[in-house]
Amino acid sequence: MTFHEKLAWVMMAVTGLVGFWYGQDVITASRDIEGTVGPDIALISFSTIVLVGAAIVSSIVFAALDETTDPGLEDERDRAVFSRAGNISGWVLSVCAIGGLWHYYFHADGNALFHMVVGAMFVATIVDFALQIAFYRRGG
Numbered sequence: 001m002t003f004h005e006k007l008a009w010v011m012m013a014v015t016g017l018v019g020f021w022y023g024q025d026v027i028t029a030s031r032d033i034e035g036t037v038g039p040d041i042a043l044i045s046f047s048t049i050v051l052v053g054a055a056i057v058s059s060i061v062f063a064a065l066d067e068t069t070d071p072g073l074e075d076e077r078d079r080a081v082f083s084r085a086g087n088i089s090g091w092v093l094s095v096c097a098i099g100g101l102w103h104y105y106f107h108a109d110g111n112a113l114f115h116m117v118v119g120a121m122f123v124a125t126i127v128d129f130a131l132q133i134a135f136y137r138r139g140g
Contacts, residue, residue, distance in 0.1 A: 012129035014054040019122030036111040089128035096120030
């Protein structure tokens with residue numbers, strides 16, 4: 001497995017766990033107030049810190065363990081994988097965000113729109129990493 005594929009596996013798992021935790025927290029808080037809870041900067045900050053920390057730590061660990069390749073270098077295959085996965089995940093993000101806008105149009109709930117877009121970012125990121133893994137496994 002290449003450095004980038006290993007990193008994609010870890011980040012897909014961490015993003016899935018943080019996204020699930022974020023969603024559960026929002027759903028639980030929303031049930032408690034019988035409406036949609038507003039954005040919580042502490043929740044967003046903690047989620048961001050966990051994701052960035054996981055990316056940094058896993059990058060350092062994988063780079064230290066695999067001395068044969070330079071993790072900073074991307075070849076044509078890496079660029080093709082990142083481009084294709086990013087293009088498709090961009091569409092996923094767009095479709096999910098448009099779904100959130102339609103929800104806002106019919107329900108006029110800005111808090112729900114906010115959380116739907118954050119959820120869309122989690123989903124699109126997970127799709128991006130999953131596609132990177134699939135494209136690496138398939139051979140580019």
